[in-house]
Amino acid sequence: LLRSSGSFDKWDRKEGTPGPMGVTWIPELRAWNFALYSRRATGVTLLLYRAADPVHPCFHYRLHPRTNKSGRIWHCWIPEDRWNVKRTMVFSDLARAVLALLLIFSTQLGEIYAILFAISTVSIFFIPAQTVTIRTLVPREGLLAMNATMQQAMLLTRIVSPALAGALVARVGPASCFYLDTLSFLLSALIIGTATFNLPPRSPRISQPTLKARAILIDLAVGIRFILTHPAISFVMIAMASATFAISCFSPL
Numbered sequence: 001l002l003r004s005s006g007s008f009d010k011w012d013r014k015e016g017t018p019g020p021m022g023v024t025w026i027p028e029l030r031a032w033n034f035a036l037y038s039r040r041a042t043g044v045t046l047l048l049y050r051a052a053d054p055v056h057p058c059f060h061y062r063l064h065p066r067t068n069k070s071g072r073i074w075h076c077w078i079p080e081d082r083w084n085v086k087r088t089m090v091f092s093d094l095a096r097a098v099l100a101l102l103l104i105f106s107t108q109l110g111e112i113y114a115i116l117f118a119i120s121t122v123s124i125f126f127i128p129a130q131t132v133t134i135r136t137l138v139p140r141e142g143l144l145a146m147n148a149t150m151q152q153a154m155l156l157t158r159i160v161s162p163a164l165a166g167a168l169v170a171r172v173g174p175a176s177c178f179y180l181d182t183l184s185f186l187l188s189a190l191i192i193g194t195a196t197f198n199l200p201p202r203s204p205r206i207s208q209p210t211l212k213a214r215a216i217l218i219d220l221a222v223g224i225r226f227i228l229t230h231p232a233i234s235f236v237m238i239a240m241a242s243a244t245f246a247i248s249c250f251s252p253l
Helices: 085-105 109-137 140-171 174-194 212-228 231-250
Strands: 022-026 031-037 045-048 059-062 073-079
Touching (some): 085 109, 085 174, 109 140
Antiparallel strands (some): 022 031, 031 073, 045 059
């Protein structure tokens, strides 16, 4: 029997529920509940596949016997991914183009710090969206080559950019660098916005009276709760955040 959305408590939304059996889509909560009966299973891993690639899983989730098992029923709760990566990258590029242009008119040190902080904040949304898009578009066997190519391009840019920026500042002035930054972000937004991404089809939305801003906060809370309740993911996120912070501290030096 199907259950109403109000019958799922906070534990159900974190660990899943043993009923109903099978795969259940809860439209009001925009999530999937998986329930499987097994008499002798000692472990269960959920694997999801794309229609275009039925061989390599695009998502895997290992169920924990303490939190994802009730009696002989294994269960888990997977919220819907409602992140529009293409729109996120375009918005991020446009926002950074405006912020880079504002640097030309900034005269106070505090204004420069504030703009650079805003650029870094907006970039935080672009990088994960780019990573998700690459993993979606590039075949599994080509991910290693793609990541290596991107890293080489990034390192080459860091080597060449200071020399080119110094030459531009000496010949034309510092404003030219900011104009080029603005132009590069606009070109990136144009290319991404006009490109066709064969992303997996998204589930149809159901109109809800919830405000968009509130919905975003709810999604963030669900994501943070998901990370904090899974030790392996928490360790990876904390390690990456610590490494990024350390690198950012040494970069200005």
